[in-house]
Amino acid sequence: MVVMNIWLCHFGLTNFLASFQNLVNDIFADFLDIFAVVYLDDIMVFSSSQEEHVASVLQRLRDNNLFSKASSVEYLGYVVTSEVLKMNSSKVQQILNWPQPKNIKALQSFLGFAIFYCCVIENYSKKISALTSLLKKDSPFIFDEEALSQFQILKEAFTTAPILSHFNPSLPTIVDTDASDYALGAVLSEVNDSGKHPISFDSRKLLPAELNYEIHDKELLGIV
Structure with missing residues (x-):
């Protein structure tokens, strides 16, 4: 028996988007609608303490082995x-x-x-x-x-x-x-x-x- 462990998403997996959205919802559950909105791989932080909350989002990503592109300003x-x-x-x-x-x-x-x-x-x-x-x-x-x-x-x-x-x-x-x-x-x-x-x-x-x-x-x- 061969067991496959997928590290990256393969093209054609129709349920991937829903699965990924569930993942990020779980990861950021205590942040959502308080100082962050997450839609798939787009994360928007709204806050009067922007630096603190951006740091919190980035740390949460690291804790879950997810990575972001710091230069991106696109949502x-x-x-x-x-x-x-x-x-x-x-x-x-x-x-x-x-x-x-x-x-x-x-x-x-x-x-x-x-x-x-x-x-x-x-x-x-x-x-x-x-x-x-x-x-x-x-x-x-x-x-x-x-x-x-x-x-x-x-x-x-x-x-x-x-x-x-x-x-x-x-x-x-x-x-x-x-x-x-x-x-x-x-x-x-x-x-x-x-x-x-x-x-x-x-x-x-x-x-x-x-x-x-x-x-x-x-x-x-x-x-x-």
């Missing part, structure tokens, strides 16, 4: 500072280098990657309307000029995506909404001494019944 694909949030430049470059999808599976892969960062893109749902229409069942996959144009526009949008501010409850907050024939868009912003700054963007396609709304009703719906 879930975003670069986070005490004041702003923005996309990691490597993720932007990955989107820019993405080849034109040749089939539904390739398009789903691109949109699945892009939607994770939709909070930095204004009117995201409107920008991908021609692309999502290609995902309909029993419809031929024809990547026409409109789809190609939206594909390029979306990639360009990621290169010009604004840096987002963190929500500050002490500052004035503004909600702006927009609507087209088939999609809603909204942006949450705050106003400080240097002007108006976005906090997050949101958007979605209109439901069939909502397509019949007047434009002002669609914009009001964006607030909801």
Whole structure:
């Protein structure tokens, strides 16, 4: 009988992510939501005693034979500072280098990657309307000029995506909404001494019944 002891995760193990999340939840159980948030291998420390709590997290990792990259400032694909949030430049470059999808599976892969960062893109749902229409069942996959144009526009949008501010409850907050024939868009912003700054963007396609709304009703719906 041969007994195998796996030291590193093998590709294709579908239950690995859940198992690893359970592991880190157990390791940091007494830290969670007190001064740390852990999602898989991303650890965020929030504290007025940052150095002390970072040291506590690092020591807990050492005690359990886990290691971290000290130079990393990325959390879930975003670069986070005490004041702003923005996309990691490597993720932007990955989107820019993405080849034109040749089939539904390739398009789903691109949109699945892009939607994770939709909070930095204004009117995201409107920008991908021609692309999502290609995902309909029993419809031929024809990547026409409109789809190609939206594909390029979306990639360009990621290169010009604004840096987002963190929500500050002490500052004035503004909600702006927009609507087209088939999609809603909204942006949450705050106003400080240097002007108006976005906090997050949101958007979605209109439901069939909502397509019949007047434009002002669609914009009001964006607030909801």
